[in-house]
Structure formats: structure tokens, C-alpha cells
Amino acid sequence: MAILMAPGGTLEMAKMVLDEGAEATYVGVKGWSRRGARDELDDNDIHEIIDYAGERHREVRIVLNTLPSSTEIPLFLEHIERYSNWGAKGFMISDIGLMRLARQHLPDIDIHTSVGFGITNYEDVKFLKEMGATYVVLPYRLSVEEIARISEEIGSGIEVFLFKTPSGGKICPGKCMMSSYFSFKRSVDAQGKDHFYGSASRGGDCLRVCQTKWDFSDETAILDEGITIKENPALWLHELPAYLDAGVDCLKVPGRDRSTELVRELIRLYRRVVDTIKEQDNPDLQRFDEPLVALRERWRTERGRRDKRLLGEALLGSGQAAIAS
Amino acid sequence: MFELSTGVCNPKMLNEGDYSAYDALYLGDYSCPLYPENFSAHIDVLSKAVETVHNWGKKSFVRLYAVPSNHELLWMEEFIEEVFKLPVDGIEVHNMGLLRMLKNMGNQIPVHLGVFGNLYTHETARILKEYGVERVYPNPELSLKEIVFIKEQTPIDVLVPVHGKMPLVISETCFILEHDASSEGKCNYACTEEHWLHRSEGDWSLKDTGRMTVSGKDLCMIEYMQQMVDQGLQHFHVQNLGEPADYAGTVGAIYRRELDRITAGLQPESMEEMLQALSAHAKMGLCNGYYFESAGQHYIGRG
Numbered sequence: 317m318a319i320l321m322a323p324g325g326t327l328e329m330a331k332m333v334l335d336e337g338a339e340a341t342y343v344g345v346k347g348w349s350r351r352g353a354r355d356e357l358d359d360n361d362i363h364e365i366i367d368y369a370g371e372r373h374r375e376v377r378i379v380l381n382t383l384p385s386s387t388e389i390p391l392f393l394e395h396i397e398r399y400s401n402w403g404a405k406g407f408m409i410s411d412i413g414l415m416r417l418a419r420q421h422l423p424d425i426d427i428h429t430s431v432g433f434g435i436t437n438y439e440d441v442k443f444l445k446e447m448g449a450t451y452v453v454l455p456y457r458l459s460v461e462e463i464a465r466i467s468e469e470i471g472s473g474i475e476v477f478l479f480k481t482p483s484g485g486k487i488c489p490g491k492c493m494m495s496s497y498f499s500f501k502r503s504v505d506a507q508g509k510d511h512f513y514g515s516a517s518r519g520g521d522c523l524r525v526c527q528t529k530w531d532f533s534d535e536t537a538i539l540d541e542g543i544t545i546k547e548n549p550a551l552w553l554h555e556l557p558a559y560l561d562a563g564v565d566c567l568k569v570p571g572r573d574r575s576t577e578l579v580r581e582l583i584r585l586y587r588r589v590v591d592t593i594k595e596q597d598n599p600d601l602q603r604f605d606e607p608l609v610a611l612r613e614r615w616r617t618e619r620g621r622r623d624k625r626l627l628g629e630a631l632l633g634s635g636q637a638a639i640a641s
Numbered sequence: 642m643f644e645l646s647t648g649v650c651n652p653k654m655l656n657e658g659d660y661s662a663y664d665a666l667y668l669g670d671y672s673c674p675l676y677p678e679n680f681s682a683h684i685d686v687l688s689k690a691v692e693t694v695h696n697w698g699k700k701s702f703v704r705l706y707a708v709p710s711n712h713e714l715l716w717m718e719e720f721i722e723e724v725f726k727l728p729v730d731g732i733e734v735h736n737m738g739l740l741r742m743l744k745n746m747g748n749q750i751p752v753h754l755g756v757f758g759n760l761y762t763h764e765t766a767r768i769l770k771e772y773g774v775e776r777v778y779p780n781p782e783l784s785l786k787e788i789v790f791i792k793e794q795t796p797i798d799v800l801v802p803v804h805g806k807m808p809l810v811i812s813e814t815c816f817i818l819e820h821d822a823s824s825e826g827k828c829n830y831a832c833t834e835e836h837w838l839h840r841s842e843g844d845w846s847l848k849d850t851g852r853m854t855v856s857g858k859d860l861c862m863i864e865y866m867q868q869m870v871d872q873g874l875q876h877f878h879v880q881n882l883g884e885p886a887d888y889a890g891t892v893g894a895i896y897r898r899e900l901d902r903i904t905a906g907l908q909p910e911s912m913e914e915m916l917q918a919l920s921a922h923a924k925m926g927l928c929n930g931y932y933f934e935s936a937g938q939h940y941i942g943r944g
Contacts, residue, residue, distance in 0.1 A: 383761035383780070386790050412737070413764025434759070436708045436813070439738025446741070447768070457813070465711050485814055486854070487708060491757050492810040493782055497856055497937035498845060502784070514936065515782055518761075529841040532820050532849070535834055540820040542841055545854070631843070634936060 318560055318567050320590055321377065321475070322583050325355040325572035329579055330365045330376070333569075336580060337587040340375035341365065342408060344572065345395060347509050349379040349408075350432055350489060352521035355572045359398070366402045377406035381430035382519035384411065385510050393421055400425055410517075412447050419448030426450040428475065432517060434490020438469040445470060451566065455490065456481045456549045460558045467563030475566035476559055478586060479549040486526070486546045489516060494545070495523040499633030514633065523630035524623045551582070551615060553608050554601055557593050574618050581611055643870070643900050646800070647879040647889050648704070651678040652686050655693065658881075659890030662897035666694050669704035670882060671735060671755055672811055672853040674713075677830050681706055684723040691727050700730040707735035707757045708811055714742070721746060731776070734758065740772050751775040753800065756808050761787075763794040776800055776876065781807045785865075785932040789872045798876055801869060803862040804892050804919070805880025806848055806855035807930055807937060815851045835883065846925045850883045858938055859923035860930045863915050866899045888922055895919060 322338035324330025330341045343365060344356035357365070362378065369376045378399050380392060392414055396407055400422050407425055409415045410432040418427060428451040429435075429444045441452050451473040454463060457480070467474055486492060493515070500514035512518035526545035531538050549570075556567070569586060571579045585607055593599045645663050649655050650670040660666060668690050669681030680687045681704050694701040703724055709717050721743065724732060732748070734740045735755035743752060753776040754760055754769055760777045769777065776798040779788050792799045817831050818824050824831060832851035839846050846857030860880070862869065869877075879896065881889045895915050902910065920927060929941045 386763045413762045437711045437738045439741050443737040443741040486810050486812045494809050500936040502934040530838045531841050534836050
């Protein structure tokens with residue numbers, strides 16, 4: 317049966333989700349994951365959460381899913397070796413060069429390919445398996461049928477987010493550089509680690525430039541006004557039994573950048589949902605509709621606040637007035 | 642010594658453009674198989690184009706659709722089988738699944754990694770070499786230093802975009818269809834005309850080609866050609882997708898003149914005239930992309 321994996325945007329959140337019933341938590345390493353530093357953990361916290369999870373027979377997955385500079389590779393290897401020595405088993409990685417190096421250096425670890433790889437078909441998944449991936453994280457856009465087809469082709473090792481967007485659309489994460497086009501800055505820290513502010517792929521925050529208001533026009537007229545370029549994914553529920561039937565091994569709850577309170581409610585709800593599906597042949601999930609609607613609303617509010625902050629930073633960074641609309 | 646290349650999507654572009662400045666042409670629009678008579682999806686028109694390009698004494702590389710879904714792999718496999726029969730000089734791939742398919746199909750044609758292949762490290766380039774990749778188009782977010790590092794550390798060619806709009810995001814569906822009410826959801830090839838996204842309260846701009854969003858500003862590296870050549874880079878590319886018919890010819894001629902000057906070892910010319918001519922074709926202005934570790938939209942300039 318699939319496991320529930322939950323976000324650990326802070327040490328407190330990581331411990332809380334394990335206490336609330338998630339079988340695993342995923343935590344980003346400062347500078348090495350697709351989130352800004354405020355939603356990542358330093359090495360002391362990572363050591364502590366690995367011990368905490370181990371004592372409870374739970375898992376911690378370490379997220380190092382940036383697309384780094386070539387010169388950062390020795391640092392990457394130092395990091396994964398250190399965490400592996402502390403007892404971490406799973407590592408989430410995007411770059412295929414790093415994936416294979418990690419497999420060569422530490423043959424016994426689990427490698428989870430990040431959603432940042434931007435999978436679009438089952439041949440992609442086979443390629444990643446050849447690169448040494450143990451699990452592949454599928455994008456939000458795939459339908460149940462597409463996931464079933466992938467599962468049929470590769471057998472096991474499929475992870476999905478409890479998040480979905482309408483089928484199709486911009487391939488994000490994985491194939492988008494809009495944020496860094498408008499605002500981007502590179503710096504190097506005392507350890508020699510590159511930091512790329514404005515690029516989610518490279519370890520900074522995505523500055524959410526797609527979420528400001530845009531006017532869309534052709535050569536003669538405005539066709540659509542005040543639109544966003546990309547739709548936001550939403551938390552889902554009723555498709556869950558079908559996804560599990562399709563062969564999904566891990567359900568990943570998003571939210572490293574959300575409040576601990578909201579993530580707590582989400583884990584409690586999804587824990588009950590998954591247990592209900594486990595216990596019943598034809599589970600009735602309707603009773604979870606109402607609480608999920610409320611959680612979606614809270615999610616939307618927190619996301620809006622975060623988008624406004626990041627967009628403001630992007631505008632300032634590109635020399636425009638910080639009016640984040 | 643150097644190779645200057647550009648992209649050509651279909652027979653109309655091939656017939657209307659002036660490609661005399663170029664050594665090689667990338668045939669096809671990798672972002673949308675539905676683009677009219679797209680070389681990336683129509684073997685008959687591709688076949689004729691390859692012949693034409695070879696008759697011009699230039700190399701031809703075929704671009705494959707960048708983001709195929711499960712259901713598109715079948716037609717793509719059939720298309721690739723037919724491509725194998727053509728005397729093409731290379732196949733450009735953006736998708737790792739297709740790269741794997743090519744290898745398993747016994748491909749003998751050199752493979753080029755396209756811009757959406759997400760190449761960031763030399764370790765990835767080394768792996769791609771094992772799959773038949775001879776040339777890589779680094780992700781636009783890489784700096785010039787990072788590109789040179791990859792070139793120096795791997796036995797692989799690097800294609801360096803020097804001019805044109807930078808691909809920023811690709812889509813599985815058409816943004817124009819989704820936002821132009823007059824289309825009523827049916828493709829009427831509106832992407833053959835220009836579409837723009839402008840921030841409602843500010844001066845941010847992007848261009849949209851339907852299934853791809855590109856930079857509003859044109860990448861321009863004419864001032865830095867000597868520097869790039871001195872660092873060992875040899876393969877240069879002009880992005881031409883969605884541009885007017887005279888774009889490739891005008892831009893190509895300017896870059897060819899600069900490359901010829903470098904080859905002949907002549908003193909640098911004043912950049913003023915060249916920059917003015919290039920600016921005239923860049924509605925939203927020029928930029929240097931990410932080459933100097935700044936936001937993609939900025940133009941640094943030598944001052």
C-alpha cells in the first residue's frame with residue numbers, strides 16, 4: 317500500500333508530520349532544493365530529523381533537487397555522503413549527471429527523481445530508471461490513464477503529488493525559466509556553494525512572475541486582459557483510489573512553504589482518507605469534501621500571501637515599483 | 642572553423658528567408674507538431690527541405706517535438722524511422738524518453754540535445770554522450786563560464802545561442818487557443834502571427850508562440866563574439882522561431898561579418914552600426930541573457 321510522504325519545511329513541521337501519521341517526510345537542504353532558504357533545513361536540523369524519524373521507524377528523504385553548476389558537484393557528493401552516514405536512505409535529485417554519480421558513490425541509497433525533471437511520457441521514466449532512479453515523481457498534469465500506462469511500463473516506484481493542474485499547459489516545474497528572466501542574481505557562500513536567487517531550478521525561489529496580471533495581444537488587439545500565465549495546482553481527493561489502483565507507491569503532500577498549522581490539518585485529513593481507502597473496498601470519500609474545501613481556501617490564502625511577497629521581490633529586483641498585483 | 646546556424650520551421654519560411662549567412666539549418670518547430678507543414682511532423686516536406694539545404698551546401702539538422710506525451714510516442718517512432726532514411730546531419734532531441742528511443746532504434750545519426758533538454762552540468766553531458774549526443778544546447782540559465790567549463794570537460798560540441806528570443810517555457814497546450822475567444826478552441830494557425838504578453842502594470846514583456854513563451858527581448862552577443870571564440874566556442878545559433886521573414890537574413894549577415902573578421906584576424910569594427918541594425922529588429926530591445934550571471938532580460942554591454 318502506498319505511503320504518505322509529507323513536507324518538512326522546518327524542523328518543527330518535519331517532526332509534526334511524522335507525529336501526525338505520515339510514513340515519511342521530505343526536507344530540503346539549504347541552497348540545494350527548489351525552495352528559498354526559509355523553507356530549507358541546515359545540517360544540524362537534518363541530522364536531528366534523521367534521528368527523530370529513525371527512532372519512530374519512519375523515513376526522511378533529503379531533497380537536493382537543484383540543477384547546479386558543474387563546479388558544485390564535489391560539494392553535492394560531500395552532502396549526500398554525510399547524510400547517508402547519518403542514516404538517510406532516500407535522496408531527491410533532478411540532474412541526471414548527479415543521479416548517476418550518487419548511485420555510483422552510494423549504491424544502497426534510494427534515488428527519487430524530482431518533479432523538476434519534467435517527465436512527459438513513459439520513455440522518460442524508463443530513461444530515469446536506467447540512470448539509477450529507484451522512484452520517479454510524476455508531474456501534477458498527468459491523468460490517471462497516463463499514470464496507469466507508466467506504471468504498466470515500469471512496474472513500481474511511482475510517486476505522485478496530492479496536487480493536480482488541468483491536463484496540459486505550461487510544463488512547470490521542469491521546463492520554465494520565466495522567473496529568472498526578470499530577476500536573477502548569483503552569489504557564492506563561504507563553502508563555495510553557488511546560490512541562484514530567482515531560479516527555482518537552481519535553488520532559489522521561483523518568483524511567481526506568471527501570477528501577476530498580464531495582457532495578451534496579437535498584432536492588432538488585446539485578446540485577453542489581466543490574466544495569469546499559468547494555473548495553480550489544487551489539492552485533490554476523489555481520484556485517490558484510482559491513482560492507487562494505477563500503481564502509485566507514494567502520495568506526496570505538498571506544502572514546505574505553507575504554515576505548520578495548515579500542513580498539520582492536511583496530514584490529518586489525508587491520513588484519514590488513505591486509511592479509509594485501505595479499510596474499505598468501495599470507500600465513500602464524500603465526507604471529506606467539506607474539510608478539504610476549507611483547507612483549499614486556507615491554502616489559496618497562504619499561497620496568495622507568498623506570491624505577493626515573491627512577486628514584490630521580483631519587481632524590486634528588476635527595477636520596477638514593488639506593486640505586486 | 643565556425644558554424645553559424647538558425648532554425649526554419651516549414652517550407653514557407655525556407656522559401657521566404659535568406660539563409661546565405663548560415664552554415665547549417667535546424668529544420669522544424671519543436672514546440673508544436675500542429676504548426677503548418679512543420680518539418681518536425683511532416684516527412685514529405687522535410688525530405689524536400691533536406692535536399693534543398695544540401696543543394697545550398699549547408700548542413701541540415703532535424704528537430705523533434707520537444708514534449709511528447711505517451712500517446713504521441715507512436716507517431717514519433719514512425720516519423721523517426723523515416724528520418725533515418727534521409728541524409729540529415731543530425732537529429733535534435735529535447736526529451737530523454739525520445740533519446741532513449743533513438744538509441745534503442747539503432748540510430749546512427751549524430752544527436753543534438755535541444756534547449757529543453759535541461760543541460761546544466763558536464764556530468765549530464767557525459768551521460769548524454771553515451772546515448773549518441775554529439776552536441777548540446779545548454780540551458781539558457783547557464784553563464785558563459787559554465788558553458789565553457791562544460792565544453793572543456795566533455796568531448797562534446799556546445800551550441801551557443803548568440804541572438805534571438807530565448808525559449809523560457811514550453812507547454813503541452815496552446816496558450817493562443819486558450820485565450821483568443823475568436824478561435825473557438827480550433828487551431829487556425831494564429832501562431833503564424835505575433836502574440837505578446839505585457840504585464841498590465843509595468844514594462845515586462847514576453848512573446849508567446851502558442852506552445853512556447855520566449856523572452857520579450859532579443860538576446861544579442863555581437864559584442865562578445867571575439868571573447869567567445871577566444872574561449873574555444875565554435876558553434877553559434879540564431880533563434881528565429883516566430884520572427885518575420887527578413888529576420889534571419891539580416892541578423893545572420895551581421896554575425897557572419899563578425900565571424901569572418903575574427904577568422905581573418907582583422908581589427909574589431911565599431912559595434913555601433915551593427916547594434917543599431919540588430920536593435921531595429923528587436924521590438925522590446927536587446928539583452929545578454931544569463932551569460933554574465935544577471936537576470937536574462939538585462940543588457941550588460943561593454944560600455
